[in-house]
Amino acid sequence: xxxxxxxxIAGLAGMALLAVPGFGRLGHxxxxxxxxxxxxxxxxxxxxxxxxxxxxxxNRLSNAFRFIPAPRVVFTMATLFGAFGYALQSGLAWxxxxxxxxxxxxxxxxxxxxxxxLWNLMSRFEGKxxxxxxxxxxxxxxxxxxxxxxxxxxxxxHDGRSIQLSASLNPAEKASVVSVGDTLRIVDxxxxxxxxxxxxx
Numbered sequence: 001x002x003x004x005x006x007x008x009i010a011g012l013a014g015m016a017l018l019a020v021p022g023f024g025r026l027g028h029x030x031x032x033x034x035x036x037x038x039x040x041x042x043x044x045x046x047x048x049x050x051x052x053x054x055x056x057x058x059n060r061l062s063n064a065f066r067f068i069p070a071p072r073v074v075f076t077m078a079t080l081f082g083a084f085g086y087a088l089q090s091g092l093a094w095x096x097x098x099x100x101x102x103x104x105x106x107x108x109x110x111x112x113x114x115x116x117x118l119w120n121l122m123s124r125f126e127g128k129x130x131x132x133x134x135x136x137x138x139x140x141x142x143x144x145x146x147x148x149x150x151x152x153x154x155x156x157x158h159d160g161r162s163i164q165l166s167a168s169l170n171p172a173e174k175a176s177v178v179s180v181g182d183t184l185r186i187v188d189x190x191x192x193x194x195x196x197x198x199x200x201x
Contacts, residue, residue: 008082014075076115080107133191143182150174170199
């Protein structure tokens with residue numbers, strides 16, 4: 001089997017993996033990121049002791065990883081390189097070395113001019129992760145039912161969507177009257193129960 005064909009198949013397999021949830025995030029974020037690397041904070045280096053040495057090591061590692069391309073780029077380049085090389089070798093009967101050089105140049109040009117813009121366009125249509133319900137803490141909500149014994153249902157806007165949650169009044173205000181349309185403030189959130197505690201404004 002041609003070496004170019006092997007590289008082409010490997011590249012396609014890698015791109016297929018990137019389409020799987022979890023691997024796809026690796027393709028977008030890999031290449032140049034190290035957790036806990038204190039990049040851009042030179043003031044830390046000035047501190048003596050083991051911590052300073054640790055920061056310097058993290059900075060060196062972070063700088064080194066910047067030169068490692070993202071998996072998306074690697075797999076795209078492999079696919080294009082294999083396709084170009086196989087076409088030149090099998091279709092035009094080129095020798096391996098000139099076919100490899102020409103295929104590499106073609107793969108670089110296409111990856112930069114075509115593949116990268118397409119990947120960026122596709123990433124715009126990916127679903128954005130939903131922020132946790134706890135982000136609604138201290139925001140306003142509107143009562144959609146009357147409160148009885150300090151309990152009712154409220155509506156709020158979360159991640160651009162209108163959602164309804166069961167709600168309880170702050171214990172100190174349990175006897176207060178809450179009518180439909182009243183504005184309340186969320187002071188506690190129970191994400192697992194989709195329940196909030198509210199207070200009167």
